[in-house]
Amino acid sequence: MQYLPHTKEDIKSMLEVVGVSSLDELFSSIPENCRFDGRLNLPEPMTEWELDDHMDSLAGNMAVSPDYKIFIGAGSYTHHIPMSVKYVTSRSEFVTCYxxxxxxxxxxxxxxxxxxxxxxxxxxxxxxxxxxxxxxxxxxxxxxxxxxxxxxxxxxxxxxxxxxxxxxxxxxxxxxxxxxxxxxxxxxxxxxxxxxxxxxxxxxxxxxxxxxxxxxxxxxxxxxxxxxxxxxxxxxxxxxxxxxxxxxxxxxxxxxxxxxxxxxxxxxxxxxxxxxxxxxxxxxxxxxxxxxxxxxxxxxxxxxxxxxxxxxxxxxxxxxxxxxxxxxxxxxxxxxxxxxMASLGGTGFRKLAQLNHDKAEYLKSELKKAGGKIPFESPTFNEFVVRFKNGFDKKYARLKDKKILAGLPLATFYPELENHYLMCVTETLKKEDMDMLIQEVIS
Amino acid sequence: MKEVIHNSGLVLDEKLLWEKGKKGRIGFSIPPQDVAVAELDPELVGEDPDFPDLSEVDVVRHFTRLSTWNFGVDTGMYPLGSCTMKYNPKTNERQASLAGLSEAHPFLPESLSQGALQIMYELEQYLMEITGMDAVTLQPAAGAHGEMLGMLLIHAWHSKKGNSRSKIIVPDTAHGTNPASAALCGYKPIPVKSDENGIIPVETIRELMDDETAGIMITNPNTLGLFEENIQEISEIVHAEDGLVYGDGANMNAVMGIVKMGNIGVDIMHLNLHKTFSTPHGGGGPGAGPVAVKKDLIPFLPAPRVVFKNGQYSLEKNLPDSVGRMTAFYGHFNVLIKAYSYIRQMGPDNLKKASRLAVLNANYIKEQLKDTLHLAYDRPCMHECIFSDKNQAAHKISTMDMAKRLLDYGIHPPTVYFPLVVHGAIMVEPTETESKEDIDLFIETFKTIAKEAEENPDILTSAPHVSKRRRLDEVEAARHPCLTG
Structure with missing residues (x-):
């Protein structure tokens, strides 16, 4: 096991120093009736490579972009993350310290x-x-x-x-x-x-x-x-x-x-x-x-x-x-x-925020043209509520099959808001992604 | 004096972020404006955030330089007692960063998030098996958060039964966060002194436990690194008065596959995935603090719970007796993946072996250093052992001085001045991932330092000498707080 560095000789010589004859004896302070005698019923160990395959298949069982176009925010937002940010923050001097x-x-x-x-x-x-x-x-x-x-x-x-x-x-x-x-x-x-x-x-x-x-x-x-x-x-x-x-x-x-x-x-x-x-x-x-x-x-x-x-x-x-x-x-x-925040800087932060706003405004106005109602008139940033006609839930399910998640149905949280969907657009969605959604809503 | 080997020649200085950069630079690739600009009501619009403008190179160099001023487990031995600074397998990072998992939205329909739900469900099963408990929630974000949930569960269980209880027993060998967790949930913590062997005296619990006491919080092995031998009897006393036993699992690394807490009277316990299950500490988080419970407490667990029915994983939200929700979504999922990955790589035998070797390493250090440093309790320890500065007091050398001197030798100091039960405590937890050579070097270094304490105490009181900074003025920092620049 690559995380356990002790050789047999190490264990033997260390046990001698401690003055016990076996690893079991190290636990002599634990009363017999507190000990678990069996073997843990857990899956047998995987090699690193078997684990990769296993995890790949689990991860493959998830819907993520770019396969899926996801118009959902609601507390968790899709934004581009520069590789430079991921790279410096994964340095082990930052990751493995207390x-x-x-x-x-x-x-x-x-x-x-x-x-x-x-x-x-x-x-x-x-x-x-x-x-x-x-x-x-x-x-x-x-x-x-x-x-x-x-x-x-x-x-x-x-x-x-x-x-x-x-x-x-x-x-x-x-x-x-x-x-x-x-x-x-x-x-x-x-x-x-x-x-x-x-x-x-x-x-x-x-x-x-x-x-x-x-x-x-x-x-x-x-x-x-x-x-x-x-x-x-x-x-x-x-x-x-x-x-x-x-x-x-x-x-x-x-x-x-x-x-x-x-x-x-x-x-x-x-x-x-x-x-x-x-x-x-x-x-x-x-x-x-x-x-x-x-x-x-x-x-x-x-x-x-x-x-x-x-x-x-x-x-x-x-x-x-x-x-x-x-x-x-x-x-x-x-x-x-x-x-x-340092990567964006003040100038970039404003520009990116404005882009988020603009894209959401585009979708909002196009959905309105496509027959959606915007029930709440207050200004919004990159999320807004749209009300579709009765029966949109069937279309929502069809869109899901086409790998488009057309917002978050709000009735789960606000039962009075049947047919209301919370839509989110960030800089990661292109105009053509939004146009595709709009086409589907119209059709 | 032993020669000090260090590499300070490459430790570079670095300004604060806002002392760098130039207006108009950017370190981000902003997508094109493919829709019209939409004006927002000017009443709502603020100024640009007052941030420096930096290029990608500026940002990368800045944080790379900063990182070199840190000491991590990957840098060297980090024997912090009660913290289990074991090696963090790199494959865990790969698994957690797979796009299907790291890019998954928490509001994905269940049918489109089967992979994540399966990981959570299976991890719960594994932790149930390791603890001998009947159910697990993965929602708590950290150990202290798990403790808080534990107290909420105790509160909810008593309320449902119509019990009104105002106190909870917290021994002095319990984890440091326990009293605050209890107080947060409206309980008055009742302290109990450990006996001369460093464990909880049964008779004291018998005297204290009454029908106004909600239960007891036991850290086992306790913060002295000792197994609470009387736990079964204590549990019986607490249960007889209709109380509950909370087990703090911070020290679970000593007993995986050796003791199942659910079999010895514990009703609720939390685990620290960032300790026992190898997920990195990240300089203070994020960790994860799942909570395991016995059958009677299942109805009170936070919502939602992951269930497996008819070949499908789903999230059960309709839990009328639930204490509610602990985090915005399902807890620190990304951290859970790493613990899952660790358990799948280790399997049952290596987990047990890890605990045995962690205990071997601690006992070895205890034996090798007990003639150098004063040993607080001279009896077999679990995964950590506690010394103090008693032997060095004659030379006016404190625990802090020795800790700071260790830094000069490239070793991270153990936990110091905790637990409070031992004056000037030096709490050493080597973990199983340290090799005999590294442990021998630690022992030898401590012996050298003890010798220096006799012969050249000034070198200790003025330590560290070769770190990025020398001792910092914490009093000034607290007296005139400067928290932003």
Whole structure:
């Protein structure tokens, strides 16, 4: 076995040093009745080459581009990832190290994360950003917990146009707490209905996703004003980080905390994970942020360097008084994100975001011509809802057979939205791909 | 003094990203504008993100240089206790990057994602077999996330039975994240001191366990690297009061194929795929923390669950008693592939052998170094052993000094100052993938350092000398936080 370097002689001489006669005897401290005597019922070992064949066949049993044209986003987006990003982030010095507890030999990871924190904070419009979280859903749940603890009011308010899975995670995280969650309905224009908040001051936090699950860009400024008028914190969220290459960021619209998903920033979809939970705040909430933070300092020779910092917030120091039990960050994903953002640069980021918007607008207008209805009139970024005629589900199935996935059926999440589909277009789909879909819809 | 061999001649400096580049450069191949530009309401449009413009060469050189300042398992021995820094097989990376898997959208219809679902289903089966438990969820994103789920499951199980419980027992030998995980779910952690042998005293549990206590969190082998010998009796006491036993599987690497936790009273446990099952740590993540449970807890597992019926894999979402959802989709699928790939390559016998060799390596180090460093518990250890700086105190040399000196010799230090039970702890977990020669070098190096501590302590207190940076001012970093540039 290529990962087990011990020769028979090694084992023999090491056992002698330990003073036992067999490998079994090493386990003498385990009582007999705790031991498992049998052989694990697992498949026999494969060679590397057999494994390649096996995995190729499993991977072959999946629908991916370019074979399939997939018009689905909904929290996981298809964007081009430069080979240069994949290449540098797969260097084993980044991949095979632990959390940087020994900063003298971890400056690579630490500087990269400091750069990530800086660029992430810029993108979100926040003063600080953490070193990353598991995903957008858990980052948002953590953000709401910060606000709930800070304001100590009866409930937190979240938009029903936050990704349905994110709302499930929030409910899970809040189930052992005393705080209640209210979900705000949506308006006919595809934005969140905030009217019930205008009179109530029992909520400690308001969370809005923009672009929201229908792809509509929310009026964050208005939401922030309402939250602040009622002495609540305003949390901006997103599933599509690419949008902030074009849109005003949540910080500039009044958000106190921002929590979103950074998978679009150079991270493969990988059937939903791992992704990149982005979490940032204004400076005043910095010490309440859960998770890792990297800070700048100097070494004993006065040279600049980086360390993990503000650890007194964390679980291993504060134990049960910690604000979160989080122990890791999705570091490699943050590394991909910073390499991706650096590759695009400010100029390229804007250009790519604009292209995403333009392509989606093209599909939107052409589908309208083809008989689709656009039920929500608010402006969108690279996703939008279209309503097709009754019976489109049969055509949807036929298109699937033709290797086209024509959006995500919304009735699964919003039962009132029969025949509504959430369509996504990114820079990876060409005009001819969209034209093909439009032809199929018309025919 | 032993000659220090190092290669610092090639350690190059590198600026911060925004100190490089020039407006108008790009490191990305942007597709052509094949549709008309559509204007968005100017009210909604912001400024360009304030990022530097860099070429592809700029970006590649930048991150390549940064990478050379890191120490990884591929660089050398990394014996971090409680972290299981074993070698990460390269074939795992190949499998996880196959386009069919890495490019798969999580909302693919089930009929078009059979490959991914099969991997998840089979991995669950393997982990059930290894732990002796009845079901597994792969959703938790990390070990601490698995612990949190474990607490939610305990909470849900008691609620369903109408039990109202406010406390949970957490021994001092349990994993560091345990108290915070318990507190997050509204439980008051009740600490228990380990006995003179470093394990949980049964009588204390008998006294503490009552009908207000939800259960106990046991790390086994514990964070002292010792097997909790009384686990069966402790489990019986906890179960008799209608409590549950949570097993922290962080140290599972010691007992694969040797102990099945499900057979010795554990009701819920998490595994760290990034420890025991060889997926890389990535400088702090992403890992994966699947949770295994006994039959009675299955209804409470997070949704969705992967099921296999009539030759088809599917996702069961209709689970009325479920605690809900832990991550946006199905957990860290890409990490799961690597663990799956590892188990398929190892097979049953090599997994067991890995545990046996991990334990052999740790006991060998314990024997070879116990005359040099003070050994906290002089008894057979599992996959890790714990020393302290007691012997070096006379020379005013601390654990930290020795750790930093190891860096000069090209070896990553063990875990230091943890567990808290041992003052000045040095926690060594070599793992099975270190050869005898590398372990001998580690032992010899530590002996050299101990000698230096007597003869030339300054060289330790001023270490490291040849790393990219020398000791960093952490106090200043915390006092005046500078988190962005």
């Amino acid at each position: 959390t940087p507890y020994q900063p003298e030999v971890s400056q690579g990871t630490l500087q990269a994360i400091y750069e990530y924190q800086t660029m992430a904070a810029t993108l979100m419009g926040m003063d600080v950003a953490t070193a990353s979280h598991y995903d957008g859903a858990t980052a948002l749940a953590e953000a709401l917990l910060i606000a709930a603890r800070k304001k100590k009011k009866k409930y937190v308010a979240i938009s029903s146009l936050i990704h349905p899975h994110y709302r499930e995670v929030i409910h899970t995280y809040f189930s052992p707490t005393q705080y209640e969650i209210i979900e705000l309905p949506y308006l006919e224009n595809g934005r969140t209905d905030l009217s019930q908040l205008e009179s109530g001051d029992e909520f400690g936090a308001l969370a809005i996703q923009s672009p929201n699950f229908f792809g509509c860009i929310e009026n964050l400024k208005n939401a922030a004003d309402i939250a602040h008028d009622q002495n609540a914190l305003f949390i901006g969220s997103y599933t599509e980080a690419m949008a902030y290459g074009l849109l005003k960021n949540p910080g500039s619209m009044g958000a106190d905390i921002v929590a979103g998903e950074g998978q679009s920033l150079g991270i493969a979809k990988s059937y939903g994970g791992p992704a990149l939970g982005m979490l940032g705040s204004k400076k005043e909430f910095m010490r309440m942020l859960p998770g890792r933070l990297v800070g700048k300092t100097t070494d004993q020779d006065g040279r600049p360097g980086f360390v993990l910092t503000l650890a007194t917030r964390e679980q291993h120091i504060r134990r049960e008084k910690a604000t979160s039990n989080i122990c890791s960050n999705n570091n490699l994903c943050a590394l991909s994100a910073v390499a991706y």
